[in-house]
Each structure stands twice: as C-alpha cells, then as structure tokens.
Amino acid sequence: MSTKKKSKNPAKTAVKEKRQIAAKLTPIYIMGKRYEVPEGLTIMKAMEYAGYILIRGCGCRGGTCGACGTVYRKPGDYKLQVALACQKTVEPDMYIAQIPFFPANRALYDFAGLTAAPEEVFKLYPEMFRCVACNSCTKACPQGIEVMDAISALKQGNIAGAAQLSFDCIQCGLCTSRCFGELAQYHMFQLARRIYGARIVPRAEHLAEMVKAVNEGKYDRFLDELKRAKEDELKKLYQEREVEPMTAGEDWKPKDTRYL
Numbered sequence: 001m002s003t004k005k006k007s008k009n010p011a012k013t014a015v016k017e018k019r020q021i022a023a024k025l026t027p028i029y030i031m032g033k034r035y036e037v038p039e040g041l042t043i044m045k046a047m048e049y050a051g052y053i054l055i056r057g058c059g060c061r062g063g064t065c066g067a068c069g070t071v072y073r074k075p076g077d078y079k080l081q082v083a084l085a086c087q088k089t090v091e092p093d094m095y096i097a098q099i100p101f102f103p104a105n106r107a108l109y110d111f112a113g114l115t116a117a118p119e120e121v122f123k124l125y126p127e128m129f130r131c132v133a134c135n136s137c138t139k140a141c142p143q144g145i146e147v148m149d150a151i152s153a154l155k156q157g158n159i160a161g162a163a164q165l166s167f168d169c170i171q172c173g174l175c176t177s178r179c180f181g182e183l184a185q186y187h188m189f190q191l192a193r194r195i196y197g198a199r200i201v202p203r204a205e206h207l208a209e210m211v212k213a214v215n216e217g218k219y220d221r222f223l224d225e226l227k228r229a230k231e232d233e234l235k236k237l238y239q240e241r242e243v244e245p246m247t248a249g250e251d252w253k254p255k256d257t258r259y260l
C-alpha cells in the first residue's frame with residue numbers, strides 16, 4: 001500500500017474546482033437553438049460561451065450603455081420579459097433573443113431653433129398622446145425609471161420634470177419594445193434632457209469662471225510640468241493626490257489650492 005500523500009497543490013485544486021463549476025451546465029435556447037451553458041453566467045457571457053461573437057448588442061458590459069436589450073421567455077410562462085444581456089443571468093430553459101437596435105421613430109429637429117416652451121417636445125412627438133397609461137414601460141425599464149410618469153410630465157408640458165425623471169435612461173429601448181401606444185419614450189426623454197440642459201437649468205457660474213481661467217492660460221505652466229514628468233513621477237503624483245472624500249460638502253477644497 002502506498003503511503004504517498006495526496007497533492008495539495010493549490011493550482012491543481014483551482015483547476016479541479018473550475019472543472020466542477022464548468023460541469024454545472026444549464027440548458028438555454030438562443031434564437032431557438034438549444035445550448036448548454038455554465039450556470040450563473042449572464043446572458044451575454046452565455047451567448048459568447050455558446051459561440052456567438054457579439055459585434056452589435058454589446059458595449060460597456062456594465063449596465064450603462066444600453067446596447068444589449070434582450071427579450072426572453074421562461075418555460076411554462078406565456079409572458080415575454082426584457083432585460084439587459086450583460087446584467088441578467090441565465091435560467092434553465094429560457095428562450096432568448098437579442099434586440100440590439102429598436103427601429104423607433106426619432107424626430108429630426110434643428111436644436112438651435114428649439115425653446116423651452118411646454119409644447120416643444122409634443123409638437124415633435126405628437127404620438128405621445130397615444131399613451132394608454134398601461135405602465136408596461138415602467139415595468140420593463142432596467143433602470144427603475146418611472147417611464148409612464150415621465151411621459152405624463154411631457155404630455156403636461158413639464159419638460160424639466162421629464163428630464164429629471166428620465167435622468168438615468170440608458171437608451172436601451174426596452175420600454176418602447178413593450179409600449180401599447182408605440183411611443184419612442186427614450187428619444188422623447190433625450191430631447192427633454194437636451195432642452196432642460198441648454199434652456200432651463202441656470203448657467204453654472206463656477207464653470208464659466210474655470211473656462212475663462214483655462215483660456216487665459218492659468219494652467220499652462222502646470223500642464224507643461226506634467227507633460228515633462230517621467231512615468232514614475234506621474235505615478236507618484238497620481239497615487240499621492242488628495243482625493244475628495246465621498247461625504248464632502250459643496251464647499252470642500254483641497255489643501256493645495258494652486259490649481260483652483
């Protein structure tokens with residue numbers, strides 16, 4: 001009988017664990033074709049595991065670019081559901097199809113000629129009055145935006161309200177894909193935010209002051225110093241820089257005020 005001890009090599013153990021994880025496969029259907037993919041993968045990673053090379057419908061992979069809209073259905077359920085492929089993890093036997101682009105109506109306009117008048121958005125998108133207040137858009141939104149309320153705000157001419165409610169919109173188009181009234185909510189919201197930013201929000205005085213200082217050459221010397229610095233010096237400067245605390249108030253200033 002051999003007295004040789006079992007190997008405790010961590011690398012071998014890691015490989016073994018990896019194989020065990022990979023062995024836990026789950027079936028899914030992509031565009032109607034069955035694949036077995038490791039449990040716990042996002043839809044996007046599962047598609048890549050299955051051999052898809054994503055050149056559309058894939059961007060940030062972090063839930064912020066809106067490129068990876070996906071529609072899916074679970075077995076035994078008639079209901080179609082939507083999600084971001086880079087966020088939603090696979091479930092057994094789910095049917096998946098990607099909608100990387102939604103051909104929604106996008107109005108053409110000359111922004112320079114637009115004002116902050118309440119009717120400005122609904123003049124360009126009169127179809128917004130087809131909204132039947134079903135709230136499907138809100139339920140579909142992966143960003144948790146009160147989409148229906150934002151549309152209601154636009155119908156009332158409340159452009160600022162719609163801009164604020166839709167601030168986190170990532171233009172994924174999933175609301176539109178579920179809309180009974182066939183509204184392109186995200187294009188309407190984008191226009192509202194543009195009008196809000198350019199015509200409604202007061203100009204930031206501190207920003208204007210900073211732009212003036214840059215244009216007058218206040219920072220030229222510092223930038224030249226940085227351009228001449230060696231890589232090690234740059235790394236040191238970066239690592240030792242004073243970082244604004246998370247809880248800093250509006251009046252926070254760094255100790256070194258040379259660059260203000």
Ligand code: SF4
Pocket residue numbers: 066140141142143144145147168169170171172173174175176185186
């Ligand atoms: S409002 Fe519509 S387009 Fe914007 S994030 Fe929500 S679902 Fe996507």
Ligand code: SF4
Pocket residue numbers: 130131132133134135136137138147148151175178179180181182183185
């Ligand atoms: S899905 Fe369309 S019709 Fe329904 S509440 Fe939203 S905008 Fe209105």
Ligand code: FES
Pocket residue numbers: 057058059060061062063064065066067068084085086087
């Ligand atoms: S890839 Fe950007 S949101 Fe999914």
